[in-house]
Amino acid sequence: MSKSDIICPCRHVSRQDVIDAVADGAQSMHDIKKMTKASTKCGKCAKKVETCLEQALSKGGSKANGKKDKKDKGKSSKKGKAHTSGKKGKKD
Numbered sequence: 001m002s003k004s005d006i007i008c009p010c011r012h013v014s015r016q017d018v019i020d021a022v023a024d025g026a027q028s029m030h031d032i033k034k035m036t037k038a039s040t041k042c043g044k045c046a047k048k049v050e051t052c053l054e055q056a057l058s059k060g061g062s063k064a065n066g067k068k069d070k071k072d073k074g075k076s077s078k079k080g081k082a083h084t085s086g087k088k089g090k091k092d
Contacts, residue, residue, distance in 0.1 A: 007048040010041035015052050022056040029053060 005014045013036045018026075021035040029046070032038055032053055039046045 007052055008036075008038040008041075008045040010045070011037045011039075013038035013045075013049075018049060018052045019056045022053065026053070027057070 005016065007013060007015055007018065017036050018032055018038065021032055024035065026032050026035055029039070029050055032049060033040050038049045
């Protein structure tokens with residue numbers, strides 16, 4: 001991963017982390033902050049994170065659009081995902 005892939009340097013969150021969070025159901029900045037911790041320290045990256053979120057949503061990366069349902073068959077396991085940072089994920 002190159003340095004340009006990091007969109008939140010304080011929390012070391014990459015574009016791919018945001019895309020993965022959208023694939024796992026994130027639909028808003030609140031969801032992205034909760035799932036990746038991006039933009040929760042200094043906030044300077046908020047616009048980059050929001051732009052990445054909008055791009056990921058427009059490409060249909062959410063489960064609501066059916067992108068990952070075939071692969072994970074509706075399971076919401078976050079075990080081993082980089083974007084969870086070892087924190088508890090979104091409650092179902």
